[in-house]
Amino acid sequence: MIGSGQAVTVIEVETDSAVVTFDAATCNHSAIKDLSLFGYQSAASTSNAVNVGNNCPVILRDDTIWFGASAIYNNGVDSLIENCFLSGYVAAVTSQGANWYVRDKLDTTGSFPSTYAFLQGVPFTGASSEENHFVRCDFSGDYMYSVAIQDGTNGAITVFDSSVFSSPILVSGAKWTSFSNAEIGSTIVTVMGSYAFGSTTIAGGGSNIVGSGNFSLNL
Secondary structure (H helix, E strand, C coil), X not given: CECCCCCCCEEECCCCCCCEEECCCCCCCEEEECCXXXXXXXXXXXXXXXXXXXXXXXXXXXCEEECECEEEEECCEEEEEECCEEECCXXXXXXXXXXXXXXXXXXXXCCCCEEEEEEECCCCCCCCCCEEEEECCEECCCEEEEEEECCCCCCCEEEEECCEECCCEEEECCCEEEEECCEECCCEEEEEEEEEEEEEECCCCCCEEEEXXXXXXXX
């Protein structure tokens, strides 16, 4: 599905329902490009703007996806989300899958705060992978956490490369997490119950690092 531009082609819902759902049984690199998808515009929303089904590979490129509980609830595997502006009332992205995110803006719209830019939960049952990669992404906005990895299975692998984080980072239960060439604006990084934490550089006075696990920090 291809629109005529994010400011021109808009699909939105007026009830607490999803705008688009990719069916796990039928999706095969389905794609949405060059348009805006607006979920239910209420902080009480329980539906997500976009749902990606278990193991679905999809492509979302040059889209604005706003509102709903999460802008994207992503159980996909090997999907590509590129050059998108994502914002939801609870999270910009909630993940139980394994995907690639490139040059995405995970930000609040200015009209409401949100809890998470990226929330990684326990992988869905039978997930073929638990590895997410973020390249040159912007995790700025009015968040409680820029990143929260809460995988009680200790299986999540998450790589952040050349990205910007404005709010606290929480890694609680993960196999391996790496921040490379990152700009971390918050003073709080918390790591607990995780097997490994990739090399991280944190600059600036007043930094507060809390950790219990195997990780290295360059200060």
